[in-house]
Amino acid sequence: xxxxxxxxxxxxxxxxxxxxxxxxxxxxxxxxxxxxxxxxxxxxxxxxxxxxxxxxxxxxxxxxxxxxxxxxxxxxxxxxxxxxxxxxxxxxxxxxxxxxxxxxxxxxxxxxxxxxxxxxxxxxxxxxxxxxxxxxxxxxxxxxxxxxxxxxxxxxxxxxxxxxxxxxxxxxxxxxxxxxxxxxxxxxxxxxxxxxxxxxxxxxxxxxxxxxxxxxxxxxxxxxxxxxxxxxxxxxxxxxxxxxxxxxxxxxxxxxxxxxxxxxxxxxxxxxxxxxxxxxxxxxxxxxxxxxxxxxxxxxxxxxxxxxxxxxxxxxxxxxxxxxxx
Amino acid sequence: xxxxxxxxxxxxxxxxxxxxxxxxxxxxxxxxxxxxxxxxxxxxxxxxxxxxxxxxxxxxxxxxxxxxxxxxxxxxxxxxxxxxxxxxxxxxxxxxxxxxxxxxxxxxxxxxxxxxxxxxxxxxxxxxxxxxxxxxxxxxxxxxxxxxxxxxxxxxxxxxxxxxxxxxxxxxxxxxxxxxxxxxxxxxxxxxxxxxxxxxxxxxxxxxxxxxxxxxxxxxxxxxxxxxxxxxxxxxxxxxxxxxxxxxxxxxxxxxxxxxxxxxxxxxxxxxxxxxxxxxxxxxxxxxxxxxxxxxxxxxxxxx
Numbered sequence: 274x275x276x277x278x279x280x281x282x283x284x285x286x287x288x289x290x291x292x293x294x295x296x297x298x299x300x301x302x303x304x305x306x307x308x309x310x311x312x313x314x315x316x317x318x319x320x321x322x323x324x325x326x327x328x329x330x331x332x333x334x335x336x337x338x339x340x341x342x343x344x345x346x347x348x349x350x351x352x353x354x355x356x357x358x359x360x361x362x363x364x365x366x367x368x369x370x371x372x373x374x375x376x377x378x379x380x381x382x383x384x385x386x387x388x389x390x391x392x393x394x395x396x397x398x399x400x401x402x403x404x405x406x407x408x409x410x411x412x413x414x415x416x417x418x419x420x421x422x423x424x425x426x427x428x429x430x431x432x433x434x435x436x437x438x439x440x441x442x443x444x445x446x447x448x449x450x451x452x453x454x455x456x457x458x459x460x461x462x463x464x465x466x467x468x469x470x471x472x473x474x475x476x477x478x479x480x481x482x483x484x485x486x487x488x489x490x491x492x493x494x495x496x497x498x499x500x501x502x503x504x505x506x507x508x509x510x511x512x513x514x515x516x517x518x519x520x521x522x523x524x525x526x527x528x529x530x531x532x533x534x535x536x537x538x539x540x541x542x543x544x545x546x547x548x549x550x551x552x553x554x555x556x557x558x559x560x561x562x563x564x565x566x567x568x569x570x571x572x573x574x575x576x577x578x579x580x581x582x583x584x585x586x587x588x589x590x591x592x593x594x595x596x597x598x599x
Numbered sequence: 600x601x602x603x604x605x606x607x608x609x610x611x612x613x614x615x616x617x618x619x620x621x622x623x624x625x626x627x628x629x630x631x632x633x634x635x636x637x638x639x640x641x642x643x644x645x646x647x648x649x650x651x652x653x654x655x656x657x658x659x660x661x662x663x664x665x666x667x668x669x670x671x672x673x674x675x676x677x678x679x680x681x682x683x684x685x686x687x688x689x690x691x692x693x694x695x696x697x698x699x700x701x702x703x704x705x706x707x708x709x710x711x712x713x714x715x716x717x718x719x720x721x722x723x724x725x726x727x728x729x730x731x732x733x734x735x736x737x738x739x740x741x742x743x744x745x746x747x748x749x750x751x752x753x754x755x756x757x758x759x760x761x762x763x764x765x766x767x768x769x770x771x772x773x774x775x776x777x778x779x780x781x782x783x784x785x786x787x788x789x790x791x792x793x794x795x796x797x798x799x800x801x802x803x804x805x806x807x808x809x810x811x812x813x814x815x816x817x818x819x820x821x822x823x824x825x826x827x828x829x830x831x832x833x834x835x836x837x838x839x840x841x842x843x844x845x846x847x848x849x850x851x852x853x854x855x856x857x858x859x860x861x862x863x864x865x866x867x868x869x870x871x872x873x874x875x876x877x878x879x880x881x882x883x884x885x886x887x888x889x890x891x892x893x894x895x896x897x898x899x900x901x902x903x
């Protein structure tokens with residue numbers, strides 16, 4: 274099996290796909306770094322010549338004032354306390370929350386690329402993994418070896434997992450490495466709030482707690498990897514079913530973009546939450562953004578994705594082992 | 600032919616969408632034999648071959664390679680088989696060497712030294728480290744054969760091996776196939792739609808039409824029956840009259856007469872014509888075209 278996976282990796286490398294992916298990321302990261310840099314500058318200008326410590330001190334006083342008010346709900350009080358300790362940490366440790374380091378950039382970058390950019394990159398690698406063998410005719414040589422078909426497909430699937438991991442890893446390394454030039458490489462221990470959940474119109478802050486940024490980022494990258502694997506598995510299935518790589522790309526592209534659009538307009542169509550593409554934005558649950566449809570939670574989205582992924586995996590393997598090849 | 604068969608195909612059928620594509624094909628290949636699979640395009644040659652190599656599952660029937668059933672014992676059966684189905688499609692973005700290495704790695708029983716052996720055998724040593732996308736069709740064909748020979752198969756299956764080759768390449772391929780059968784005791788199954796090619800390459804031939812084998816025979820027998828003599832003689836009516844006393848004569852186009860080829864009697868016929876005052880200008884033997892052969896064997900059924 275190791276030899277089979279090695280074969281698949283060799284073919285992937287020779288097709289220079291991974292190389293292209295790295296180039297795309299290496300091109301995009303400086304672009305976003307610059308955008309982020311501009312934004313920070315803009316904010317600074319708005320604040321005028323005020324020192325950020327003064328601004329932060331004002332915010333802290335503000336929070337303290339609200340805490341001392343008697344009409345405040347218990348839940349809300351708890352949240353404000355956590356918020357207060359976060360702000361105090363910034364002040365004590367001399368961290369400007371508006372001048373983030375490379376880890377913060379990294380975090381924002383993956384949060385924004387989890388539902389479209391990264392799935393697209395995964396798709397570019399995976400789309401022709403099987404279909405190119407079918408359209409190039411090499412599948413005839415591949416399947417007339419003394420190796421069972423499911424083993425050949427499994428080797429391709431493992432190669433897919435390796436490449437997806439490689440993509441996620443290069444996003445991490447490149448976004449950290451490149452943006453650090455501008456923002457500095459510090460900020461791993463910056464405290465962040467997580468544990469928000471939304472019920473109806475209410476933000477539930479019961480479980481909110483502070484985690485250091487490195488832990489937060491690790492969590493988010495885990496989710497990003499999970500999303501990429503599921504998208505990869507579905508693309509893989511299409512690549513088995515269809516001979517044409519263009520068709521595979523077309524279908525995946527259409528559903529990913531449809532997902533991005535749907536997420537903005539389906540709040541009243543409840544059963545749309547069972548589509549895999551509206552569930553891709555897993556990092557939103559960590560940062561506490563509102564879900565597109567009521568009743569969605571991290572567990573729910575991960576389960577929906579898992580069901581889609583497992584179904585895709587089974588369909589791919591069953592079709593591939595039984596299909597007649599012409 | 601006392602050895603056990605290298606490839607046995609028995610009662611093979613394939614039904615696709617309710618249509619019977621292959622209707623009970625059976626044949627046997629013995630070691631050291633080049634077996635031709637002759638039929639027009641669309642007769643079911645490639646479908647049959649794809650079933651033998653395991654790309655298509657048959658609706659019914661059994662295929663045994665080296666005594667192993669392809670359906671129940673796929674891995675062992677495939678170990679004895681090397682094949683090129685249609686064109687030798689290799690990875691164009693890899694070098695010849697990498698292609699071979701790729702396929703060799705898929706069978707752990709192939710030692711690394713085998714690569715150099717097959718490369719020398721097919722004569723690709725000079726260009727083996729170039730990318731396949733720079734290869735000519737002949738070189739790809741040779742690389743295709745090299746990959747088929749990697750696992751020291753007992754059976755080699757070549758689907759239209761001379762397709763697209765130039766005359767020199769066709770001759771080279773022919774000699775190479777004969778040499779493999781002779782020296783390595785390989786059974787080779789060659790499919791073709793050209794009778795002339797099968798005639799020069801094969802020991803035995805199966806003629807396939809509309810999904811059935813209509814005849815299996817040695818090439819010599821088949822040709823002996825079907826070979827014709829074309830006569831050019833003057834005056835034509837007299838020649839025809841004299842010849843028809845001896846054998847069946849048909850009048851060909853452009854003023855020729857056609858009789859069966861009968862080697863022992865041919866000089867007598869010629870003598871009779873000359874004595875009868877006919878000037879024989881030309882006598883030549885001619886292979887029937889595949890079309891004629893088909894009409895003959897199927898008794899007037901058309902190819903499609």
